[in-house]
């Protein structure tokens with residue numbers, strides 16, 4: 124019985140991992156290029172003052188702007204950070220990761 128559950132865990136692990144979306148990894152690979160240092164008018168990562176008025180717009184608006192692109196007062200946010208291969212869920216996870224870091 125012990126062997127069987129070991130075997131099952133091996134079978135299930137990759138399936139679980141691919142279903143999970145890692146906002147931190149998406150951020151690091153795509154979004155940090157601009158948001159890491161606040162390049163081109165992008166609100167800087169974990170800068171609470173820069174993110175506060177944006178967070179106040181509501182999560183729905185932020186996610187929409189990140190997925191579809193957004194021309195704001197300080198610069199241009201390209202759709203999906205310019206990485207069209209990202210899914211909407213990956214972009215949403217990255218937005219969640221970034222806003223949580225700014226609220227700490």
Ligand code: HEC
Nearest residue numbers: 154157164165177188189195196197198199200203204217
């Ligand atoms: C090429 C640079 C660049 C990249 C890459 C980039 N952003 Fe942005 N982003 C910007 C700029 C510039 C703004 C500010 C636009 C403004 O308010 O004028 C912005 C704003 C935002 C906002 C705030 C939108 C709002 O309504 O205030 C969110 C959320 C966001 N980005 C998420 C992301 C996510 C998620 C990624 C990665 C998938 C990403 N960005 C990658 C440049 C970038």
